[in-house]
Amino acid sequence: MMRARLARRGAGCHEAGRPPPDPQRPLTPPPGLPTRKAARDLIAATLDDRRPLEEALEALPRRLDPRDRAAAHRIAAMVLRRLGSIDEVLSPYLRKEPPPPARHALQIGAAELLLLETPPHAAVATAVALAPRAFAGLVNAVLRKVATEGPAALEGLDAPRLDTPAWLWTAWHAAYGPAVRAIAEAHRGPAPLDLTPAPGAEPPAGAEVLPTGSWRLAAGTRVTDLPGFAEGRFWVQDAAAALPALLLKPRAGERIADLCAAPGGKTAQLAAAGAEVTAVERDAGRVARLAENLARLRLPATVVQADAATWTPPAPFDAILLDAPCTATGTIRRHPDVAHTKRARDVQGAAEAQARLLGAAAKMLAPGGRLVFATCSLQPEEGEAHLARAAGLGLVHDPFTAAELPGLPEAITPAGCLRTRPDFWPERGGMDGFFAARFRRA
Numbered sequence: 001m002m003r004a005r006l007a008r009r010g011a012g013c014h015e016a017g018r019p020p021p022d023p024q025r026p027l028t029p030p031p032g033l034p035t036r037k038a039a040r041d042l043i044a045a046t047l048d049d050r051r052p053l054e055e056a057l058e059a060l061p062r063r064l065d066p067r068d069r070a071a072a073h074r075i076a077a078m079v080l081r082r083l084g085s086i087d088e089v090l091s092p093y094l095r096k097e098p099p100p101p102a103r104h105a106l107q108i109g110a111a112e113l114l115l116l117e118t119p120p121h122a123a124v125a126t127a128v129a130l131a132p133r134a135f136a137g138l139v140n141a142v143l144r145k146v147a148t149e150g151p152a153a154l155e156g157l158d159a160p161r162l163d164t165p166a167w168l169w170t171a172w173h174a175a176y177g178p179a180v181r182a183i184a185e186a187h188r189g190p191a192p193l194d195l196t197p198a199p200g201a202e203p204p205a206g207a208e209v210l211p212t213g214s215w216r217l218a219a220g221t222r223v224t225d226l227p228g229f230a231e232g233r234f235w236v237q238d239a240a241a242a243l244p245a246l247l248l249k250p251r252a253g254e255r256i257a258d259l260c261a262a263p264g265g266k267t268a269q270l271a272a273a274g275a276e277v278t279a280v281e282r283d284a285g286r287v288a289r290l291a292e293n294l295a296r297l298r299l300p301a302t303v304v305q306a307d308a309a310t311w312t313p314p315a316p317f318d319a320i321l322l323d324a325p326c327t328a329t330g331t332i333r334r335h336p337d338v339a340h341t342k343r344a345r346d347v348q349g350a351a352e353a354q355a356r357l358l359g360a361a362a363k364m365l366a367p368g369g370r371l372v373f374a375t376c377s378l379q380p381e382e383g384e385a386h387l388a389r390a391a392g393l394g395l396v397h398d399p400f401t402a403a404e405l406p407g408l409p410e411a412i413t414p415a416g417c418l419r420t421r422p423d424f425w426p427e428r429g430g431m432d433g434f435f436a437a438r439f440r441r442a
């Protein structure tokens with residue numbers, strides 16, 4: 001949020017709420033306005049309504065040109081990624097907090113001027129046209145100032161700190177010490193496209209084959225354009241997200257449950273290893289997506305729509321993968337909205353739901369069976385804290401060793417858990433933050 005304060009350099013700015021004498025709005029809308037309107041809707045959904053960006057993208061009008069949709073997504077993602085810095089640059093020019101529609105027009109304009117290399121006249125004209133009429137003059141005056149003074153102001157900021165919500169910075173500092181800064185740095189750019197290959201598939205041209213077996217392509221690569229997509233030769237999954245299924249060590253013919261399964265990245269890994277997989281997912285829409293993905297990949301699995309916390313399987317499983325729902329704070333580089341839609345109080349609620357699911361999973365396991373519990377959160381309450389709880393459920397911790405994870409020894413903690421962070425593999429483009437631990441049923 002921008003802080004309301006007296007303008008230090010606010011010459012020429014009108015007070016918010018008072019109609020400006022000359023709104024400077026062109027009679028015909030400037031080109032590119034539909035893109036900015038869509039970007040504003042995405043930002044408003046995320047910041048004002050706390051809705052996930054992906055959900056907001058799906059809610060954009062169907063008639064919107066795909067190029068406008070993609071450009072709106074790019075603008076909104078940049079605003080969300082760099083929100084603290086953008087608000088800090090804007091704040092000296094604002095005597096008081098403008099209402100959300102004007103604030104979002106300013107944020108979009110500033111992001112375009114400072115971070116997206118939009119020509120200044122286009123950035124200012126579209127932001128002015130986007131703003132409510134009463135704020136057009138303010139937006140015009142502020143963005144003209146930002147165009148000239150903003151680059152130097154941006155340069156002097158502590159961007160990693162400003163662009164990380166305070167509660168996350170504090171929690172990550174407590175958990176990871178000075179590495180909090182590297183984690184925040186890793187969130188500043190878009191993430192590469194990571195793929196998990198089907199057995200025997202050949203990587204597409206330009207892909208880097210990572211030591212853990214995933215393929216990595218440049219950020220912005222469209223997966224549907226890659227040869228082999230329609231034939232199901234690979235699926236999209238962050239390199240870190242591919243590790244829990246790898247560490248479960250699925251074997252052909254084993255009965256394995258994938259609890260909380262959609263969209264199915266890990267179900268596919270288990271099925272590709274030849275296991276007899278039962279994929280349990282609660283959400284009907286996500287069950288459909290899971291089924292679609294398995295159909296494209298031509299991989300078999302029994303899909304069950306159920307609440308995994310209460311579902312009773314027909315027989316115990318040899319192994320279980322529980323990729324539990326979480327605050328997803330490990331995925332901020334791919335989903336910058338998470339930094340703004342989640343709150344500190346969400347962590348405890350998520351940890352409690354995970355504990356219920358872990359208790360249910362323990363009961364579904366055959367004696368001696370294996371269980372990998374995973375979350376894509378950087379919060380220890382949703383990771384390491386579950387170790388003590390598992391002991392009370394008849395689960396014996398089975399530590400991972402560095403030898404199980406080629407090229408990534410830094411991801412194995414002294415206690416033998418998996419803990420990946422966005423700042424790992426910095427020269428390769430990082431990875432999502434994940435936690436995983438393996439257990440055996442006593």
Ligand SMILES: C[S@@+](CC[C@H](N)C(=O)[O-])C[C@H]1O[C@@H](n2cnc3c(N)ncnc32)[C@H](O)[C@@H]1O
Pocket residue numbers: 259260261262263264265266267280281282283286306307308309323324325326
């Ligand atoms: C982190 S995502 C799983 C990602 C998935 N394992 C993959 O690799 O593609 C969590 C999923 O759990 C589902 N979910 C949440 N609570 C659940 C529950 N109690 N029972 C079953 N599924 C649940 C959500 O709908 C969501 O699809």
